[in-house]
Amino acid sequence: MDAIIISIGTELTTGQCLDTNASWLAEQLSDHGARILRHVTVTDNVDHIATCFREAMKEADMVIATGGLGPTPDDLTREALAIALDKPLETDQAALRQLEAFFARLERSMPPANVCQAMRPQGCEILPNPRGTAPGISHSSSSGHFFILPGVPSEMRAMFQQSIEPLIAQLATGARTARSRLLVFGISEAKLGELLSDLMNPGRSPSVGTSAADGVISVRIVARGESESDARRLLAADVDEVRSRLGDSVFGEGEDTLADAVGSMLLEQGLTVATAESCTGGLIAKHLTDVPGSSGYFIEGFVLYHNSAKTDRLGIPREIINQKGAVSEPVARAMAESCRGISGCDFSISTTGIAGPDGGHPPDKPVGLVYVGLAWEAQTEVRRLLLGDHLTRDEVRDRACKTALNMLRLRLIESQGRP
Amino acid sequence: MDAIIISIGTELTTGQCLDTNASWLAEQLSDHGARILRHVTVTDNVDHIATCFREAMKEADMVIATGGLGPTPDDLTREALAIALDKPLETDQAALRQLEAFFARLERSMPPANVCQAMRPQGCEILPNPRGTAPGISHSSSSGHFFILPGVPSEMRAMFQQSIEPLIAQLATGARTARSRLLVFGISEAKLGELLSDLMNPGRSPSVGTSAADGVISVRIVARGESESDARRLLAADVDEVRSRLGDSVFGEGEDTLADAVGSMLLEQGLTVATAESCTGGLIAKHLTDVPGSSGYFIEGFVLYHNSAKTDRLGIPREIINQKGAVSEPVARAMAESCRGISGCDFSISTTGIAGPDGGHPPDKPVGLVYVGLAWEAQTEVRRLLLGDHLTRDEVRDRACKTALNMLRLRLIESQGRP
Numbered sequence: 001m002d003a004i005i006i007s008i009g010t011e012l013t014t015g016q017c018l019d020t021n022a023s024w025l026a027e028q029l030s031d032h033g034a035r036i037l038r039h040v041t042v043t044d045n046v047d048h049i050a051t052c053f054r055e056a057m058k059e060a061d062m063v064i065a066t067g068g069l070g071p072t073p074d075d076l077t078r079e080a081l082a083i084a085l086d087k088p089l090e091t092d093q094a095a096l097r098q099l100e101a102f103f104a105r106l107e108r109s110m111p112p113a114n115v116c117q118a119m120r121p122q123g124c125e126i127l128p129n130p131r132g133t134a135p136g137i138s139h140s141s142s143s144g145h146f147f148i149l150p151g152v153p154s155e156m157r158a159m160f161q162q163s164i165e166p167l168i169a170q171l172a173t174g175a176r177t178a179r180s181r182l183l184v185f186g187i188s189e190a191k192l193g194e195l196l197s198d199l200m201n202p203g204r205s206p207s208v209g210t211s212a213a214d215g216v217i218s219v220r221i222v223a224r225g226e227s228e229s230d231a232r233r234l235l236a237a238d239v240d241e242v243r244s245r246l247g248d249s250v251f252g253e254g255e256d257t258l259a260d261a262v263g264s265m266l267l268e269q270g271l272t273v274a275t276a277e278s279c280t281g282g283l284i285a286k287h288l289t290d291v292p293g294s295s296g297y298f299i300e301g302f303v304l305y306h307n308s309a310k311t312d313r314l315g316i317p318r319e320i321i322n323q324k325g326a327v328s329e330p331v332a333r334a335m336a337e338s339c340r341g342i343s344g345c346d347f348s349i350s351t352t353g354i355a356g357p358d359g360g361h362p363p364d365k366p367v368g369l370v371y372v373g374l375a376w377e378a379q380t381e382v383r384r385l386l387l388g389d390h391l392t393r394d395e396v397r398d399r400a401c402k403t404a405l406n407m408l409r410l411r412l413i414e415s416q417g418r419p
Numbered sequence: 420m421d422a423i424i425i426s427i428g429t430e431l432t433t434g435q436c437l438d439t440n441a442s443w444l445a446e447q448l449s450d451h452g453a454r455i456l457r458h459v460t461v462t463d464n465v466d467h468i469a470t471c472f473r474e475a476m477k478e479a480d481m482v483i484a485t486g487g488l489g490p491t492p493d494d495l496t497r498e499a500l501a502i503a504l505d506k507p508l509e510t511d512q513a514a515l516r517q518l519e520a521f522f523a524r525l526e527r528s529m530p531p532a533n534v535c536q537a538m539r540p541q542g543c544e545i546l547p548n549p550r551g552t553a554p555g556i557s558h559s560s561s562s563g564h565f566f567i568l569p570g571v572p573s574e575m576r577a578m579f580q581q582s583i584e585p586l587i588a589q590l591a592t593g594a595r596t597a598r599s600r601l602l603v604f605g606i607s608e609a610k611l612g613e614l615l616s617d618l619m620n621p622g623r624s625p626s627v628g629t630s631a632a633d634g635v636i637s638v639r640i641v642a643r644g645e646s647e648s649d650a651r652r653l654l655a656a657d658v659d660e661v662r663s664r665l666g667d668s669v670f671g672e673g674e675d676t677l678a679d680a681v682g683s684m685l686l687e688q689g690l691t692v693a694t695a696e697s698c699t700g701g702l703i704a705k706h707l708t709d710v711p712g713s714s715g716y717f718i719e720g721f722v723l724y725h726n727s728a729k730t731d732r733l734g735i736p737r738e739i740i741n742q743k744g745a746v747s748e749p750v751a752r753a754m755a756e757s758c759r760g761i762s763g764c765d766f767s768i769s770t771t772g773i774a775g776p777d778g779g780h781p782p783d784k785p786v787g788l789v790y791v792g793l794a795w796e797a798q799t800e801v802r803r804l805l806l807g808d809h810l811t812r813d814e815v816r817d818r819a820c821k822t823a824l825n826m827l828r829l830r831l832i833e834s835q836g837r838p
Contacts, residue, residue: 009630010626012458013445013457014446014449014455015441015443019438023434024434037462037467038467043457071612072608074629282696282703282704282720285724286699286702289700290816292774293777299727303721304719308718
């Protein structure tokens with residue numbers, strides 16, 4: 001199956017937005033054994049879009065286009081498809097009713113501009129949008145399949161998974177790919193490269209590669225086989241090998257987060273956690289509550305941004321703050337212990353640090369200095385992080401948050417091992 | 420000047436790597452007044468690349484391609500250009516000497532595989548690579564300019580800035596571009612399209628386009644003029660016009676956030692804020708403290724995830740929670756008022772809702788129902804949001820957070836207006 005991916009939008013051709021849709025779609029299609037001939041990105045010009053559609057239909061068995069399905073005058077994809085197919089645009093009554101129902105559920109009246117979103121060229125089908133107002137459009141003929149999806153990534157992905165993936169799975173023939181992404185925190189990419197170097201040899205199959213982003217290292221493993229079970233078997237062997245070499249540094253797979261890993265262990269062990277954050281300003285609580293069902297173990301959080309809040313809410317003595325500074329080991333320790341006591345939780349996490357870009361006092365208190373505390377029944381552990389002033393404010397906060405969650409994760413692995 | 424951007428590499432067409440080069444180049448070219456006709460991404464197939472080169476040369480005055488200049492067998496861009504131009508490949512002696520010198524500086528001998536990197540089609544020029552081994556290639560004729568740059572982003576950018584940008588600045592026949600992105604929250608994209616429809620007519624100059632992401636609508640304005648000051652003047656007029664039509668819905672420009680807008684007004688007016696979050700789980704505090712200097716107005720936050728925390732920390736009566744439910748108007752109101760009282764802040768924000776995917780009880784309490792409270796001296800305002808179960812958990816939390824910050828922003832605009 002030969003495929004072409006088309007992205008539509010002047011915000012993309014002028015570089016104002018980075019297109020992530022084409023890459024995501026390409027990966028999905030490749031996984032099903034499709035050969036991607038090319039991606040094309042075109043401006044919001046109805047003739048250019050139509051020409052691009054016609055050429056792609058001639059060459060490929062499957063064309064997927066994204067973008068230009070909104071309700072505003074620069075959304076021209078519906079019209080371009082009508083031109084390319086030489087069919088008039090019609091209102092799809094079922095789609096119109098769905099649109100009206102969408103607004104009714106939100107207790108709003110539908111703006112007149114949205115009516116055009118229920119239109120499609122004659123002979124085309126509507127693809128329902130599980131996440132928004134813009135329906136997609138599909139057209140199938142003896143020469144191939146044509147799909148138009150919305151440009152908003154979350155809507156595009158949901159529509160692809162609901163309406164297109166099942167069809168592709170039917171169409172797919174030939175070599176299959178299985179892939180996995182193991183997620184690692186707490187060791188350097190160089191160290192990881194040493195541990196996995198033989199597996200990463202170019203030309204080896206399955207292929208093993210690493211990439212680092214936001215403090216997390218991804219180990220990507222791609223296996224190819226003659227059948228799906230073949231590919232999966234090869235993949236599973238490599239996943240096991242990598243996991244055994246990296247041990248507890250691996251915290252998850254795919255789209256897992258450290259908070260997911262922590263959450264499932266807390267639930268399993270029937271334990272609870274509370275947070276007392278200064279420099280991370282609510283980020284740890286946010287990460288913990290990103291996880292559905294986190295109300296089963298996350299009880300409450302304090303964001304103690306001002307020093308008065310540290311004293312008023314957790315009773316951190318003013319003298320310690322004055323003597324040692326708010327960014328200090330004793331303050332992180334007292335925050336974690338007091339938060340654990342007040343909340344009555346099994347664990348408590350604390351942070352205090354200098355996120356920058358200002359407020360650093362080198363050499364003792366540079367930007368990027370963070371103390372992370374973890375209190376549990378037996379003990380309180382405090383780690384001093386020197387994250388470096390080459391990191392941005394966001395990065396300092398992100399690494400402090402991930403280090404805190406990882407400390408809790410490692411502690412939970414240990415407590416899991418106890419009788 | 421019409422331009423086409425071509426990215427070469429099977430790792431791009433299969434979605435294993437995200438292409439950031441095309442977007443970066445597009446922005447540079449647009450800034451110099453070039454009109455980008457399209458981006459194309461092709462596989463490492465010499466015939467496909469050559470065909471793509473030929474078509475692009477026919478249509479555009481300038482073609483920039485990236486990738487496929489390395490020393491390995493899948494680097495086919497040199498050969499493809501030779502086919503497209505119908506010229507033989509030759510070794511460039513100066514480039515070969517530079518390659519040899521590059522390795523000598525690293526005290527290594529040059530691997531034989533690298534020799535091919537000094538080759539170029541007859542009649543082409545070599546572009547030096549300030550950052551690596553792969554030289555670029557250029558070809559100019561009466562019909563236009565063709566450039567090939569390496570795929571490694573840092574090498575590509577350095578080569579563009581050194582060798583291509585000066586030429587483009589010369590070629591730019593006066594036409595310059597100035598651009599702005601206004602950020603809007605609180606009205607629908609359809610409504611916005613109605614308000615701006617005449618400005619968005621295709622072909623109008625400056626061009627005005629909209630795109631929506633994460634609940635925020637961007638209005639992109641691109642003005643072209645004969646000189647930079649000309650373009651800026653045209654841009655400023657349109658920015659003023661759009662701002663006057665959209666009023667207080669515009670919260671910023673460029674990369675501004677709602678928290679930035681709120682923060683600068685709080686600082687200016689010498690006011691403080693605290694948060695009491697349930698369903699947003701620390702996200703509002705996180706957004707507020709994303710802003711450097713937020714310690715000047717953000718004092719503290721409570722994350723009251725468990726109902727016991729709502730009662731223990733803020734004294735929300737258990738009876739209200741039992742009678743009305745934790746997700747209710749009176750609880751949001753009591754949370755905001757109590758948080759304001761305890762913290763002593765001028766403003767307090769509260770949220771309570773059902774972020775999903777589970778926990779909804781339609782029709783009264785569906786997923787996506789959120790109450791957002793804002794308390795200040797004179798009054799407490801509570802808004803009921805029906806965000807809809809089509810949104811993900813992340814999206815429900817994000818929209819609730821942005822709505823809360825926007826309520827505070829609008830309040831601050833009002834209070835600013837008071838004598």
